[in-house]
Amino acid sequence: MSSQPLVIIAAETLALQAQLGDLLAAEVSISGVINRAQLYDWLDEPSQTPDLLILEQGLLNEELGTFCRRWQSHPQTRHCDILVLGAADDRLETEALMAGVADYLRKPLSPLLALARIKKQLAHRAQCKRLEALSVTDGLTQIANRRYLDEFLGAEWRRAQREGGNIGLMMVDIDHFKRFNDHYGHPQGDRCLILVAQCLAKTVQRPRDLVARYGGEEFALVLPSIHFEGMAVVAQRLQEAIAGLAIAHAASPVSPCVTVSIGLAWCEPQADERYELLLTAADEALYAAKSAGRNQCSETVNLALVRQLLEH
Numbered sequence: 001m002s003s004q005p006l007v008i009i010a011a012e013t014l015a016l017q018a019q020l021g022d023l024l025a026a027e028v029s030i031s032g033v034i035n036r037a038q039l040y041d042w043l044d045e046p047s048q049t050p051d052l053l054i055l056e057q058g059l060l061n062e063e064l065g066t067f068c069r070r071w072q073s074h075p076q077t078r079h080c081d082i083l084v085l086g087a088a089d090d091r092l093e094t095e096a097l098m099a100g101v102a103d104y105l106r107k108p109l110s111p112l113l114a115l116a117r118i119k120k121q122l123a124h125r126a127q128c129k130r131l132e133a134l135s136v137t138d139g140l141t142q143i144a145n146r147r148y149l150d151e152f153l154g155a156e157w158r159r160a161q162r163e164g165g166n167i168g169l170m171m172v173d174i175d176h177f178k179r180f181n182d183h184y185g186h187p188q189g190d191r192c193l194i195l196v197a198q199c200l201a202k203t204v205q206r207p208r209d210l211v212a213r214y215g216g217e218e219f220a221l222v223l224p225s226i227h228f229e230g231m232a233v234v235a236q237r238l239q240e241a242i243a244g245l246a247i248a249h250a251a252s253p254v255s256p257c258v259t260v261s262i263g264l265a266w267c268e269p270q271a272d273e274r275y276e277l278l279l280t281a282a283d284e285a286l287y288a289a290k291s292a293g294r295n296q297c298s299e300t301v302n303l304a305l306v307r308q309l310l311e312h
């Protein structure tokens with residue numbers, strides 16, 4: 001996949017598109033959209049997440065405001081700025097800026113100025129992307145953090161509700177981690193957390209699976225569209241992978257090496273249900289695995305009971 005920024009050029013004329021293409025060719029990947037209909041078609045189903053839309057004002061005219069609102073409310077384009085190319089007219093420029101575009105370039109284009117302004121927008125986007133990545137990453141383990149987990153689980157939950165699908169969640173907790181810290185010290189504890197997190201991330205395989213740090217020594221795995229039986233298979237694979245790390249844990253009464261307990265929950269979300277159901281159910285299951293002696297996995301037996309608990 002290209003690491004170059006992706007720019008969409010929506011221009012009325014092929015000549016302008018070609019001019020911009022020549023100007024930017026060495027710097028960015030360009031996905032050209034020629035006319036208004038194609039632009040709307042693309043926005044109906046964006047195939048990629050663009051970094052900048054360069055839009056010739058004449059393509060939309062007075063529809064620009066409505067278009068900007070749609071662009072800014074679509075999850076895949078809402079972070080992508082729009083740069084408008086328009087006539088040298090104060091009123092048009094003001095309207096475009098008021099509609100929410102990031103910048104306005106007057107035609108005829110000055111290649112030098114156009115390139116500088118486009119590069120400035122792309123640098124701003126790159127900086128925003130770095131910050132976005134930081135805000136959803138756990139600083140120690142470099143996997144997703146709790147904030148991203150909530151966002152992701154919410155989105156997958158709604159998708160399962162819409163499409164009548166299912167979703168699985170696993171809570172994975174390192175056994176007797178307090179004793180590990182006390183015995184080996186905090187820096188070794190941190191190292192253990194990093195190794196376990198990376199191991200979990202490597203062991204789940206589907207592109208839509210997510211591994212996140214839930215907090216402390218607890219991790220959450222979201223597995224969208226999975227058969228219930230598949231959950232046990234994944235859990236066993238995870239336990240074997242953690243055992244394979246062979247991280248010594250001399251203070252554990254369970255095993256000479258680091259082990260984990262796993263709580264499994266799975267459901268087909270009903271309309272009006274919230275994803276907290278799944279979190280609570282997986283937490284209950286984890287508690288059961290701990291109570292039964294640790295280094296094992298347990299599943300929620302009675303989802304109806306969890307539903308009742310959440311209602312009260």
Ligand SMILES: Nc1nc2c(ncn2[C@@H]2O[C@H](COP(=O)(O)OP(=O)(O)OP(=O)(O)O)[C@@H](O)[C@H]2O)c(=O)[nH]1
Nearest residue numbers: 173174175176177178179181186189190216217290
């Ligand atoms: N090194 C390190 N330790 C952490 C971090 N976050 C939480 N901990 C420690 O994780 C330990 C969690 O302890 P407990 O919740 O009692 O659980 P446990 O000792 O794993 O016992 P069980 O879960 O019942 O097997 C505490 O000692 C926390 O200080 C971290 O980022 N780094």
